[in-house]
Amino acid sequence: MMKPKSTWQWIGLIGGGLIALLVVAFVVLYGIGTARANQHYDISVTVPPIPNDAAAIVRGEHIANSFGICKNCHGEDLGGRLEFDIPGLLTIPTPNLTAGKGGVGAYYTDADWVRAIRHGVGHDGRPLFFMLSQAFNEWSDADVGALIAYLKQIPPVDNELPARNFAALGRVMMGTGMVPPVAVDLIDHTAPPPAAPDPGETAAYGAYLTHTCTECHGTQFNGKPFGPPGEEVPSPNLTPGGELATWSEAQFIQTLRSGVTPRGKALSLDMPWVSYGRMSDEELKAVWLYLQSLPALPQGG
Structure with missing residues (x-):
């Protein structure tokens, strides 16, 4: 006859099973987080008219300086900065928007700017984290065009930032939903651009x-x-x-x-x-x- 298992044997079996479940959960959540971080979005965009007159550029600068809060994240010179750098979790820079070294302005097309601003998707098709595109998507063609016109002529800033990176634990956190949803998943990408109301005290x-x-x-x-x-x-x-x-x-x-x-x-x-x-x-x-x-x-x- 088989001897009944001792208390310690049962504890070992249960403990081993729990560890196995934790390992499986870690692997599953890591996979979900990795897929979320690297998901590719193929979004076609309609580029609004991009003006080059002084008045439009002044308007674009005002948007970036004020209610667009661009400089709050990308810096006063829009040269970007290391917004989040938590060892063992994640590294997320806010990009250098200029045409200087490390800047996206050196290679962004008009369509890239629209895709980033209105849809929260970068040049490589990956989601932009902590980008308020769900709000910017509510701006008119005229304001988006003016902002792009301004961004295309800002002085270059040399600032090469580290690449975005999620460590293993950071990916698990993404898999659990602890990292907020990215803007691209909150937007109706087929909706037509809204018209802005007339400026005024209304x-x-x-x-x-x-x-x-x-x-x-x-x-x-x-x-x-x-x-x-x-x-x-x-x-x-x-x-x-x-x-x-x-x-x-x-x-x-x-x-x-x-x-x-x-x-x-x-x-x-x-x-x-x-x-x-x-x-x-x-x-x-x-x-x-x-x-x-x-x-x-x-x-x-």
């Missing part, structure tokens, strides 16, 4: 200018969990149901220009207030009107 124009705000404050502008996994905090509620109900238009504009709220609280550096503060008085008044027109919602997140 809620409609304010709505057009706030597409990038939804990334942190949510599509209803009442806040959502923000921050690294496990460290999320609610982003502020921008509807009349939040603190802005006690602000005036002048205080709102002053806050975005100074980075300090009416209560004397400094805005988080995660909030690109320097960029938004470069918007014109007319634009900021339009944004204020739009936010005030929203339903008063409780704090989200």
